Amino acid sequence: MKKIIIFLTFLSITFGSCQDFLEQDLRSELNYDNYFSSEKDLVSFADGMFGGLITWTWTGGGLFFNNYWVLQDLASDNCYETGPSIDMLDLAQFTFDVNNATVYYIWVGCYEVLNSTNVLLEESENIKDYSRPEIKNHLQGEAYFLRGMLYFDLVRLFGDVPLQLFSTKTAAETQIARTPVADVYESIISDLEKAEQLLAVNPFPNRVAGMPTSMTASALLAKVYLTRGALNNNAADFNSARTYLEKVLGHYTLEPEYADIFKLSNANSGEILWAINFSGTLGEGWTTNQFIVRLMPTTISENGTRNGQGWERPLDILYDSFSDTDKRKAATFITEFEGETFDGPFIRKYWDQEAEGGRQNGESDVDYIYLRYSDVLLMYAEALNEIHKGPTTEAYDAINAIRERANLDDLAAGLSYQEFKDALLQERQWEFVMEGHRWFDLVRMGKLLERVQIAKPTANIQTYHVLFPIPQKERYLNHKLTQNEGYN
Numbered sequence: 479m480k481k482i483i484i485f486l487t488f489l490s491i492t493f494g495s496c497q498d499f500l501e502q503d504l505r506s507e508l509n510y511d512n513y514f515s516s517e518k519d520l521v522s523f524a525d526g527m528f529g530g531l532i533t534w535t536w537t538g539g540g541l542f543f544n545n546y547w548v549l550q551d552l553a554s555d556n557c558y559e560t561g562p563s564i565d566m567l568d569l570a571q572f573t574f575d576v577n578n579a580t581v582y583y584i585w586v587g588c589y590e591v592l593n594s595t596n597v598l599l600e601e602s603e604n605i606k607d608y609s610r611p612e613i614k615n616h617l618q619g620e621a622y623f624l625r626g627m628l629y630f631d632l633v634r635l636f637g638d639v640p641l642q643l644f645s646t647k648t649a650a651e652t653q654i655a656r657t658p659v660a661d662v663y664e665s666i667i668s669d670l671e672k673a674e675q676l677l678a679v680n681p682f683p684n685r686v687a688g689m690p691t692s693m694t695a696s697a698l699l700a701k702v703y704l705t706r707g708a709l710n711n712n713a714a715d716f717n718s719a720r721t722y723l724e725k726v727l728g729h730y731t732l733e734p735e736y737a738d739i740f741k742l743s744n745a746n747s748g749e750i751l752w753a754i755n756f757s758g759t760l761g762e763g764w765t766t767n768q769f770i771v772r773l774m775p776t777t778i779s780e781n782g783t784r785n786g787q788g789w790e791r792p793l794d795i796l797y798d799s800f801s802d803t804d805k806r807k808a809a810t811f812i813t814e815f816e817g818e819t820f821d822g823p824f825i826r827k828y829w830d831q832e833a834e835g836g837r838q839n840g841e842s843d844v845d846y847i848y849l850r851y852s853d854v855l856l857m858y859a860e861a862l863n864e865i866h867k868g869p870t871t872e873a874y875d876a877i878n879a880i881r882e883r884a885n886l887d888d889l890a891a892g893l894s895y896q897e898f899k900d901a902l903l904q905e906r907q908w909e910f911v912m913e914g915h916r917w918f919d920l921v922r923m924g925k926l927l928e929r930v931q932i933a934k935p936t937a938n939i940q941t942y943h944v945l946f947p948i949p950q951k952e953r954y955l956n957h958k959l960t961q962n963e964g965y966n
Contacts, residue, residue, distance in 0.1 A: 514601040517608050521682070524598055524617050527624065528688070530591040531754050532767075541587035542754045542846045544768040545580050546631075547914035548790055553943070554916040554926075555933035556796050556907070557825075561772075561789030572930070572938045575947065576965050582949035584635065588628045589642075595621040595628075596645040612681040619676030623690045623698075626669030627848075630702055633662045634918055637945045637962060641665055655958040656948075663706050670699045687746040688755040688845075696725040697751050697849050697857075704857055707864065708922045716864040723858045726751075730851040732883050737809035739850065742833045742843055749851035756845055769828035771840035773912065779816040781831075785840035788824050792911065795933045797823045800908060805885045810911050825912050852880050852909055860902050869898040877905055884908070899923060940964060 513519055532540040551557045552569040559570040565581075568574040574581065598621040608614045625643075632639045638656035643665065646652055674695035680686060700722035707715030733739045733748045746753060756767040774786030792811060800807035812826035813819065828844045859876040863869050878888045889901055906919050920926040921944045930939040942964030953959045 514604065517605060517613055520598065520602055520605060520617055521613075521685075523594075523601070524620055525685075527591065527594040527598060527621070528754075530587070530594055532756055541584065541591065542767075542848075544772055545583045545587065547846060547912060548772065549580055549584065550914045550917045551912050552790060554920055555793065555929040556911060556916050557790045557792055558934070559789060560791055561787060563789070566789065571934070571936065572940070572943055576950040576953075576961065578947070578949075581946050582951055585632075585949050585952060588632050592625060592628050592642065593646050595625040596643060599625075600645055610681050612679045615676045616680055616682065619673045619695075620690065622669040622676065623673035623695055626666045626673060626695075626702075627698060629662055629669070630666050630698070630705075633659055633666070634705065634921070635946050636948060638662070638960075640956070640959070653956055653958055656960060659709075663702070666702055667699065670695050670702065674699065688753065690752050693726050693729055694752040694849060696722045697854050700726070700854070700857055700861070704861055704864075705918075705922055707861075708924075713865065716861050719857065719861040720865060723854055723861060726851075726854050727858065730854070732851055732855075732879060734883070736806050736883060737827075739847070740809075740828050740844060741830045745843075745845050750845075750847055751849040751851065751854070753845035753847045756843060767828075767842050767844060767846060768840070769844055770834070770837070770842050773825040774812070774829055774840075775815075775820050775824045777815050778818050781835045782815050782818075783829065783840065784836065784838045786824070787840075790825065790912070792823050792825055793933055794822070796907070796911070799904075801886065803885050804908065805883070806908055806911075827911065847913065853915075855879055856902060856906055856909070860899070863895060863898050863902070868895045869893055873898065877902065880905060880909060 514523070530540060531542050548566065549569055552559055552566060553572065553574075557570065559566045561567075563580075565574070565579045568578060569580060599618060602614055602618050602621075605614075629639070629641065638658055639662060640654040641657035641662050642651075642654055644651075673690070674692050677690060677692045677695060680689060680691070682689075700719045703715045703719035703722065706712065707719060730749050730751065733744065738744055739749065744750070746755070770783050771785055771787055772789050774783040775788045776786045777783055797807075797811060800810075810825060810827045811823040812829075813823050828842070830842075830844060834842055834844070855876040859869070859873040862873040862876075866873075874889060874891070881888060889898075893901065903919060903923050903925060906915060910916065910919075917926070920929055926944055927939055927941060930937055942962065945962045947965035948959055948961050953961070
């Protein structure tokens with residue numbers, strides 16, 4: 479783990495997560511010793527903590543700028559790479575190694591924000607005068623949520639990882655061995671349980687959009703238990719997943735039209751439990767996303783996209799798997815625009831044509847959605863199938879709600895445990911193209927090798943690709959880090 483500078487959040491990251499925050503300028507002459515003197519200082523720091531998830535930097539961009547969601551679909555049966563990046567090409571063909579820059583940037587991005595969460599948790603205890611106790615509670619809840627979330631992503635991607643629950647003050651403190659997966663999961667669950675309680679009341683009227691909530695923590699806890707349950711075939715974990723999902727069920731509704739989920743007018747609302755907020759029009763260009771640039775084609779029409787590079791493109795096997803009656807097909811892909819026919823499908827789901835048509839540089843305000851209600855419903859169906867070793871009526875109801883919105887017939891009755899599980903995996907593929915789910919789903923359901931071999935016959939997929947390599951740059955800096963199997 480590289481040396482992480484504590485003050486990164488409020489010196490290097492100018493803007494926070496919510497679009498309301500993006501108008502703030504947090505740059506100053508402050509230093510660490512005099513910064514945390516009031517509740518206001520802590521709020522500003524928390525805003526910057528969320529900014530670490532998005533803000534473009536010269537060392538690879540914020541975590542969700544592009545690396546995270548691109549990796550999940552490239553290293554799967556969904557997409558192939560056409561761009562200039564050798565690292566992305568290697569991910570698509572499973573020829574990546576310990577020096578892959580995208581994998582490295584994800585590792586670094588996680589630990590940079592994790593350090594900020596530790597700073598906030600420590601400094602929040604040192605401030606004595608809060609205007610309301612809910613202020614401290616919510617700020618700590620935000621930090622616990624992000625810390626649990628990021629360690630969940632790390633443990634799924636890398637297995638054993640260094641579990642650091644204190645802020646980095648010296649280089650020596652970064653010399654930490656990898657913590658066993660089981661212990662990392664216990665810490666994740668503990669953090670998210672705290673977040674669920676502490677986020678129950680939001681005392682910030684101007685910090686609502688883009689903030690995680692108690693329900694967000696409950697849904698993420700369910701995903702943690704579902705993933706750990708699959709890893710260990712643990713019935714108790716599947717039951718815990720169901721318990722947390724039932725806290726969320728009924729509190730959200732599916733967006734009636736699938737395509738509307740990604741429209742700017744529906745940001746942070748509807749079925750969205752939590753999203754990482756981007757802005758292409760504020761933040762001096764540092765806080766835009768890369769959806770249009772990476773996924774869309776450059777169009778002739780001025781009403782289209784002027785800087786779409788189409789680097790990540792869907793495989794034909796993915797595009798052809800959609801029924802023509804499935805509304806998600808037209809919402810997810812674009813094959814022509816205003817009389818211009820492309821040489822195959824591109825991914826258009828993040829392009830709000832009415833709001834952002836004709837933008838010159840590919841800048842976009844569209845958010846990266848980390849959790850939405852359709853994911854909750856499909857997780858619920860999965861948990862019930864695991865608990866009962868076959869689908870229940872409630873499991874069918876959950877998946878059929880997704881299918882009905884997509885204009886598909888209900889799933890066939892009488893499916894076995896494995897048939898229903900396969901149907902869930904397929905439904906998740908159709909529902910979440912390029913949303914940062916596919917590699918996780920394939921690994922959790924034990925289908926990564928099989929599905930990639932079918933979709934990409936030339937890919938170098940191996941059994942050990944259920945984990946990514948520990949970045950070699952980190953091992954140079956931290957000699958206690960061991961390597962995952964297959965990458966030595």
